[in-house]
Amino acid sequence: MTDEVLRAIARWQIPVIQFNGMLAERLGMTWTDLQALYVLANSGPASPGELARRVNLTSGSASRMIERLVRAGFVRRVPDPHDRRKVVIEPDQDAVRRVGGLYDSLNERHRADLATFDEAEQAVLLRFLTAAAERTEEEIRQRA
Amino acid sequence: MTDEVLRAIARWQIPVIQFNGMLAERLGMTWTDLQALYVLANSGPASPGELARRVNLTSGSASRMIERLVRAGFVRRVPDPHDRRKVVIEPDQDAVRRVGGLYDSLNERHRADLATFDEAEQAVLLRFLTAAAERTEEEIRQRA
DNA sequence: CTAGATTACTGCGTAACGCAGCGACTGTGT
DNA sequence: ACACAGTCGCTGCGTTACGCAGTAATCTAG
Numbered sequence: 594m595t596d597e598v599l600r601a602i603a604r605w606q607i608p609v610i611q612f613n614g615m616l617a618e619r620l621g622m623t624w625t626d627l628q629a630l631y632v633l634a635n636s637g638p639a640s641p642g643e644l645a646r647r648v649n650l651t652s653g654s655a656s657r658m659i660e661r662l663v664r665a666g667f668v669r670r671v672p673d674p675h676d677r678r679k680v681v682i683e684p685d686q687d688a689v690r691r692v693g694g695l696y697d698s699l700n701e702r703h704r705a706d707l708a709t710f711d712e713a714e715q716a717v718l719l720r721f722l723t724a725a726a727e728r729t730e731e732e733i734r735q736r737a
Numbered sequence: 738m739t740d741e742v743l744r745a746i747a748r749w750q751i752p753v754i755q756f757n758g759m760l761a762e763r764l765g766m767t768w769t770d771l772q773a774l775y776v777l778a779n780s781g782p783a784s785p786g787e788l789a790r791r792v793n794l795t796s797g798s799a800s801r802m803i804e805r806l807v808r809a810g811f812v813r814r815v816p817d818p819h820d821r822r823k824v825v826i827e828p829d830q831d832a833v834r835r836v837g838g839l840y841d842s843l844n845e846r847h848r849a850d851l852a853t854f855d856e857a858e859q860a861v862l863l864r865f866l867t868a869a870a871e872r873t874e875e876e877i878r879q880r881a
Numbered sequence: 882c883t884a885g886a887t888t889a890c891t892g893c894g895t896a897a898c899g900c901a902g903c904g905a906c907t908g909t910g911t
Numbered sequence: 912a913c914a915c916a917g918t919c920g921c922t923g924c925g926t927t928a929c930g931c932a933g934t935a936a937t938c939t940a941g
Contacts, residue, residue, distance in 0.1 A: 594859050595851045599844050601866035607775055608873035610754050611793065615880060623928065624754070631751055641889060649755065654929050656890050678888040678937045700743050702872035706865065707739045715738045717858045718865055721850065722745035728846035729752035736759060767897065785920060798898050800921050822906045822919040
């Protein structure tokens with residue numbers, strides 16, 4: 594049973610990644626760019642260096658990625674008043690909402706599935722999904 | 738509650754994709770290449786054209802991707818006896834096992850989590866994960 | 882005040898990709 | 912039997928994202 598769950602996870606990974614790649618292509622950006630938007634949307638504004646670490650890019654590549662995002666109107670460059678070397682990248686809220694909206698259709702499908710689970714069962718799902726995300730993050734940190 | 742589950746899914750996606758990208762880098766290949774290996778490992782041998790569709794690549798790019806995989810020893814090119822235009826790409830089983838082994842560490846973490854769920858709860862997880870994978874595949878097909 | 886660390890950014894080479902076009906082959910219709 | 916349209920994998924070619932190395936500006940510690 595446990596192995597079956599692990600296999601289900603592995604099987605799910607493929608379409609998830611493909612779907613995200615698809616959205617990135619639709620938006621005319623790299624998956625890396627989309628990833629950076631996630632980081633900004635979920636964790637708030639960040640410096641280019643911080644962003645580079647989060648999306649696993651070198652400083653230079655991050656700089657160019659930010660340039661792409663700025664030109665496309667997804668983020669803004671704001672000078673950091675405390676450290677004049679730094680720049681704070683903050684996401685454009687409208688753009689972020691627009692990007693998030695691309696997941697509406699898929700979320701509706703998931704919502705329909707979730708409707709077949711009662712409260713206790715959804716609690717089980719939530720507990721596992723949260724744990725799984727943390728484990729994956731741990732694994733990434735360990736291998737970094 | 739349902740919304741929380743959806744958020745947990747969204748949150749999980751990020752590290753999952755990053756982790757896979759990490760493995761691809763470790764293996765000295767593109768994420769696309771790794772994706773092709775998955776397809777071959779899960780669905781068996783396929784032609785370059787079929788592979789190109791599955792990983793969302795053009796015919797030409799797939800041809801070069803296959804060339805990379807062949808040179809790295811992950812797959813073999815086998816001429817199709819029924820149609821001499823075609824070539825069947827079949828994965829090298831040892832290489833596939835070696836790549837699969839890279840997930841062992843993460844799977845162990847998941848296994849530890851799953852140990853805290855009883856049979857009935859794991860059945861719930863399995864049911865949802867399977868459904869989620871199918872929904873995501875549906876969404877991809879619809880937007881293709 | 883100065884020396885070293887840190888930050889974002891800029892050439893430059895590499896490589897993966899899409900597009901367009903190629904020869905080889907299939908199969909269908911006449 | 913044969914021509915011709917369709918399909919297959921593959922190959923130039925231009926574009927672009929990336930890593931690496933180096934730079935100027937700025938901060939910080941002694």
